[in-house]
Amino acid sequence: MKKKITFYLNNEKVVVKCHPLKTLLKVLREDLNHTEVKNGCEQGECGACTVIIEDEDKKSFATNSCLVAIGQVEGKKIVTIKGLNKEKELHPIQKSFIDEGAVQCGFCTPGLILVTKSLLDNNPNPTDEEIKYAISGNLCRCTGYIKIFAAIKKAIKLVKKIRNSKKI
Amino acid sequence: MIYYPEYLQPKTLEELFKELPKNKKIYYLAGGTDLLNYLRDELVDKKNSCFVDLSKIKELVFINETNKNIEIGSMVSFNILQENNLVKKHFPAITSMCKTFSTPIISNRATIGGNIANASPSGDSLPVLYTLNTKIEIKNFSQTRIEDIDKIFVGPKKTNFKNGDLITKLIIPKQVLQKGFSIIGIFKKVGGRKSHIISKASIAISAISKSDYIKKINVAVGAVAPTVLKINTISEILNNKKLNKKLVKDSVEEIKKVISPIDDFRSTANYRKEVVSSLFLESISELFKFNFYD
Amino acid sequence: MKKNLNVVGESVLRNDVVEKVLGTAKYIDDYKFDGMLYGFTVRSTISHGKIISINISKAKKINGVVNIFTAKDIPGKNFFPMILNDYPFLAENKVLFYGQPIALVVATNQEIAKEAAKNVFIEYEELEPVLDIHYAMKKNSPKIFGSDNILRKYIIKKGNIDQGFKEADVIVEDVFETNYQVHSYLEPNGMIAVPQPDGGITVYGTMQCPFYVHDAIANILNIYHNKIRVVQTTTGGGFGGKEDVPSLVAGHVALLAYLTKKPVKLVYTREEDFHGMSKRHPGYIEIKYGAKKNGKIVAAKVRYILDGGAFATLSPIVLWRGTVHAVGPYDIPNVLIESFAVATNKVPCGAFRGFGQPQATFANESLIDILAEKLKISPLKLRQINMLKPYSRTATNDKISNSCGFKKVLSEVIKKSKYEKILSKKNENLSTIKTGAGLAIAFYGVGLGAGGKYIDRAGAYLQIQKDGTVIISIGNTELGQGVFTVISQIASEILGAPYEFVKVLQPDTTRVPDSGPTVASRSTLMSGNAVLDAAKQVRERIDTMVLKLFNKSKGKVYSNGKEYFISTNPEKKIHYLEVIKKCFVQRINLSATGWYTGEDVSFDSETGQGKAYYSYTFSATVAIVKVNILTGVVEVKKIVSGHDIGKAINPKLCEAQIEGGVIQSLGYALTENLVLKNGIILNPSFAGYLIPTSMDIPEIIPVIVESKYSKGPFGAKGLGESPMITPSTAIANAIYNATGFRTKKLPVTPEILLELKNKK
Structure with missing residues (x-):
């Protein structure tokens, strides 16, 4: 029972024809070749497949794409890591992750950057505890998270600086 | 050869019950954070099942105040619940529970209705809802019924629901407060690490109190019996009393009497038995700002 | 004073991560x-x-x-x-x-x-499945490997063990067990x-x-x-x-x-x-120390058994490394170590960061604390009395070289953690949260050692391209640890080419000779030296060209990282790109292959005596914990972990290795608990097998000590595994200090702690 499902992927309209219970992760990777969304456990435990979903009332949140049925995203906007740098320039969060040495094997990185983006979109001034909590669904086995915390703190500053400069 | 279950995506409850097939096992797809795992793990008879996606049914997403109650739609997600001011004001135990519920990226999607329907004895929301005397509205075709939350579970992952029963809302009574009294509440759990865990044991307490005088208290425990348990005998011991160490000790004995924990890969029966008492002591101490440990 | 290195020793940014943050890096499933x-x-x-x-x-x-x-x-x-x-x-x-x-x-x-x-x-x-190592070693058990289920055994005999224990004033012994790690x-x-x-x-x-x-x-x-x-x-x-x-x-x-x-x-x-897939071996360790009243350990005996699972694969050499290090980083005159890898009907175990050492370290570093208490000597003092120093002898009678910064590692870690202050602080009786400090130290033989010496070599191919950019092929792999960056720094330093110009290509067996495995903390040393060899050959040709351009027939050529100059006229400089252009026009070969073999090592299979490894790293870790004695839940507050690695080619990458290793070790100590029933894993998922999340992370202070190894590239030894060895035991020792509960099993679960509490 395949169905036509329409949604927006990194601001582009896409139409896929598949069973509505196929997971968003599988549709992104298999049908749309968006392999930047990683499959680490397919169980909602590791966060490697994190994407940002924006729903009809403009509320956006990060979530595990392995636990979303594609039917549930009909009409919604999905952002993957590739949606962060349309202008060929690194997003400040991406830059911070490099500068602070927060990337090792890199498999968790797209998910962690997206969860950071979602955090900063909803809460521009998170406390240390809020940062720790925000990324607690995204496992990293290489870094011990220390440099990831540092990268997020740096990103907060960078994002703020850019926002302020845009205001002027 | 590779089956998916049948799939429906109604936009209203009316449409839902119009389309609902009668010859298939109905699974309501709420947040999907448990159900899609069951599907992946082949725990669902795909050929003979129908998944009903609730994500388009707006009438299931609300938090309203009525004269006597707060009503919460079954499709409200945990992150929304956590931020809601009505909930914060009336049911601090719910807010406390939301803060430790799963991970932020899961609580963005997981719903209160889903957590109830999943019927896990370690489901975090259940002990809290037990302490609040929550009632559940269930619809099935043209019928609507309301049940006490502690009446719907019959075993681990088992409810008394009939095929097609849909949780539509939670009805939680507001408490009438006399002057000087306030509502307090807490949820605590223990697992294999600090967060992102399935509880080895959990506890919820909701109370109306003034300093160390308890007007009314409810205590419920999770993951230490086939279903969540509300321990009414503790209410009997503590209601209308000034709290003291002896009463707390007696309450702990009541917990030990009713629980029947098991050994599994997560923990041992002995540990669960002991730790749930510890969680009670910690919770009571934290709520009443006094050390009741020894 | 001008520093004499341009890029080695600097925390330059990794050169393989832009594609990872963009999401364009391709993993196999992509x-x-x-x-x-x-x-x-x-x-x-x-x-x-x-x-x-x-x-x-x-x-x-x-x-x-x-x-x-x-x-x-x-x-x-x-x-x-x-x-x-x-x-x-x-x-x-x-x-x-x-x-x-x-x-x-x-x-x-x-x-x-x-x-x-x-x-x-x-x-x-x-x-009938054989599920238990002790049963597997019995005569009447079913045999699934050979005639005795023993995949490999070793013996190390040094001095006279009976005499040693006779001389001892105090003897302690105990049995320790560790679980799998995934x-x-x-x-x-x-x-x-x-x-x-x-x-x-x-x-x-x-x-x-x-x-x-x-x-x-x-x-x-x-x-x-x-x-x-x-x-x-x-x-x-x-x-x-x-x-x-x-x-x-x-x-x-x-x-x-x-x-x-x-x-x-x-x-x-x-x-x-x-x-x-493979796992870290469960370990079973019987260990006994004998010491004089003054704290000098005179005898050590260990019986070490690894549960190998159904097939041998790497068990023999995992066991070998564990065996060589089994009595701890101490100078002990009389030693007897017997070790066995045993076959059971369970998942085959293999390599895991630390390679047989974390299990043995849990035993010896716990027992050292037990001994200290019995001798009424502080755990720190007892370690200081016995620990290896330059020219002292290991259990295999291997002489420690002067590349040994052990003392400095320990003193820095003690200082930065305030270990002694916390250790001696009394916990309030009423409080249900107890604080404690724990220490563990270790040494680590770098590379494959005598157990794998015939494959301990590495090759490299290096080529400067027309535009001055450099490509390098090595046989060791980038796993996230940062070896491509380190190799680029070494090549850049030797060639005088800007670091940004260097790229290490994805490992491919058709590009370089068999360079052995990427294990044993060997990549910086082995591939580093191979690249050093290749780069030096090319640099020699570049130098000849530079001298020609300066109209000199001989002399030393220097580089500041982008320009060359000579000592007699340091003001005049020629840009790297200019020299490369000239070399191309003059048809100079700007490519070379490099090769490195490890120093010779040996091991006598009868006595276990010999030069087991060519060099050792040294580490010390202090953990500060808070234990909730009502729930048995342990929270690690702080970890200070120090490592003598010879030379940090890239200090930031080294910190990252330490932080990552510490947290894996923290998981090993507390949260990671694989459960098997009848040989079947009951929790084969991240929902059941719990690795640390961001919420479980303590403050971590990494400490790097540089005591150079003469044969290492710029003095470097190796780092990958060292951070995984000591933290878990430091945590266990800290839990004892906090609560008085001595845990003899890893992981230390809340279940075990409450059991110990109830026994008291």
Whole structure:
């Protein structure tokens, strides 16, 4: 029972024809070749497949794409890591992750950057505890998270600086 | 050869019950954070099942105040619940529970209705809802019924629901407060690490109190019996009393009497038995700002 | 004063991560080839038994199934080459563990392959499984390996053990046990094989050791090495888990591609990876120390047993490393160590960061604290009295060189953690939260040592291109640890080429000679030295050109990282690019191959005496914990971990290695608990097997000490594994200090702690 499902992927309209219970992760990777969304456990435990979903009332949140049925995203906007740098320039969060040495094997990185983006979109001034909590669904086995915390703190500053400069 | 279950995506409850097939096992797809795992793990008879996606049914997403109650739609997600001011004001135990519920990226999607329907004895929301005397509205075709939350579970992952029963809302009574009294509440759990865990044991307490005088208290425990348990005998011991160490000790004995924990890969029966008492002591101490440990 | 190094020793940014933050880096599951098929593995559902029949008829009828293969379809040899060569690619007539591969399905997509695998029916005659090491070693147990279930044993004899204990004033002894640990790399194992027109095969995949994979494919297909190409794709973590077993995955997928003549992908689900791939060995350690009243340890005896699982694979050398280090980093005159790797009907264990040392360290570093208490000497003092220093002798009678910054490591860690202050602080009786401090120290033999000396070599190829950019091929793999960056820094430093110009290519067996495995903290040392060798050859030719441009016939040429100059006229400089341009015009060869073999090492199998490793790193860790004695829950507040690694080529990468290792060790100590019943893993998922999350992270202070190793590149020894060895035991010792509960099992679960409390 395949169905036509329409949604927006990194601001582009896409139409896929598949069973509505196929997971968003599988549709992104298999049908749309968006392999930047990683499959680490397919169980909602590791966060490697994190994407940002924006729903009809403009509320956006990060979530595990392995636990979303594609039917549930009909009409919604999905952002993957590739949606962060349309202008060929690194997003400040991406830059911070490099500068602070927060990337090792890199498999968790797209998910962690997206969860950071979602955090900063909803809460521009998170406390240390809020940062720790925000990324607690995204496992990293290489870094011990220390440099990831540092990268997020740096990103907060960078994002703020850019926002302020845009205001002027 | 590779089956998916049948799939429906109604936009209203009316449409839902119009389309609902009668010859298939109905699974309501709420947040999907448990159900899609069951599907992946082949725990669902795909050929003979129908998944009903609730994500388009707006009438299931609300938090309203009525004269006597707060009503919460079954499709409200945990992150929304956590931020809601009505909930914060009336049911601090719910807010406390939301803060430790799963991970932020899961609580963005997981719903209160889903957590109830999943019927896990370690489901975090259940002990809290037990302490609040929550009632559940269930619809099935043209019928609507309301049940006490502690009446719907019959075993681990088992409810008394009939095929097609849909949780539509939670009805939680507001408490009438006399002057000087306030509502307090807490949820605590223990697992294999600090967060992102399935509880080895959990506890919820909701109370109306003034300093160390308890007007009314409810205590419920999770993951230490086939279903969540509300321990009414503790209410009997503590209601209308000034709290003291002896009463707390007696309450702990009541917990030990009713629980029947098991050994599994997560923990041992002995540990669960002991730790749930510890969680009670910690919770009571934290709520009443006094050390009741020894 | 001008510093004499331009880029080595600097925390330059990694040069392999832009693609990782952009999401363009391709891991194995991100590749697709035209007409690609998908494999799935049919696995044993029992722990021990004979295979009576394999029925594939129902599975084969499934629409989309291309074929199903079993052991009889293997054209070559049915084992992957690894020490004892006992692990078959596919089970023939018996299965020895739950999850052992029996057959392979190949289909048009993964879902179909998986569905078909479920429809392959295997009839077994079940046999009694051997699940316990002690039972396995008994005469009356079923034998699943040789005549005694012993995969390997070692003995180390130094001095006179009986005499030693006679001389001792105080003797302590105890038994310690450690559980499995699962690597939990975020990217599961997987490979793709692509048949080539010449009948050969190219295999891509996530792996630590392309040359092991190379050998494995030659074995299963019975084709020549020059028809096989193995390319490592961007790898999402390894930690030892992608050392030996990728050979199995590669063998399987190569077989499928070879037989179907189509590209085939075989990527594991997380659950399969849990059941089928290697683990850290559970350890059982009986240990005994004898000491004089003044604290001098005069005798140490260890009986060390590793649970090897169903096949030997790397167990012999994991055991060897553990054995060599088993009495701890102490100078002890009389030593007896006996060790065994034992076969059981459980998942085969293999390499995991630390390689047999964390288990033994838990025993010796716990017992040292017990001894200290008995002697009424502080745990710190007791360690200081006995620890290795330059020219002291290890258990194998190996002389420690002067590349030994142990004392400094320990003093820095003690100072930065305020260990002594917290250790002696009394906890308030009433409080249910108890604070404590714990210390553990270790040494670590860098590289493969005498146990693997015949494969301890590395090659490199280096080439400067027309535009001055540099490409390098090495045989060691980038797993996330940052070896490409370190190699680039070394090459940049020697060549005088700007760091940004250097690129290390993805490891490919056709580009460099067999350089051994990427394990044993050996990449910086081995590949670093090989690249050093290649770069020096090229630099010599560059220097000749520079001198020519300065109209000199001889003299020393210097570089500031982008320009060359000579000492007699340091103001005048010639840009790197200009020199390279000249070299091209003059047809100078700006490429070279490099080679390095480790220093000679030896080991007498009768006595265990000899030079076990050519160099050692030294480490010390202090952990500060808070224990909730009501719930048994431990919270680690702070970890200070120090390591003498010779030279930090890139200090920030070194910090990252320490932080990551510390947290893996924290998980090993507290949260990671694999549970088996009848040989079957009950929690084969990240929901059941809990690695630390961001919420479990303490403050970490990494400490780096540089006591140079004369043969290392710029004095470097190695770092990867050292941070995984001591933190877990430091945590266990801290828990004792906080609560008085001495835990003799890892992980220290709240269940164990409350049990200990109730016993008191």
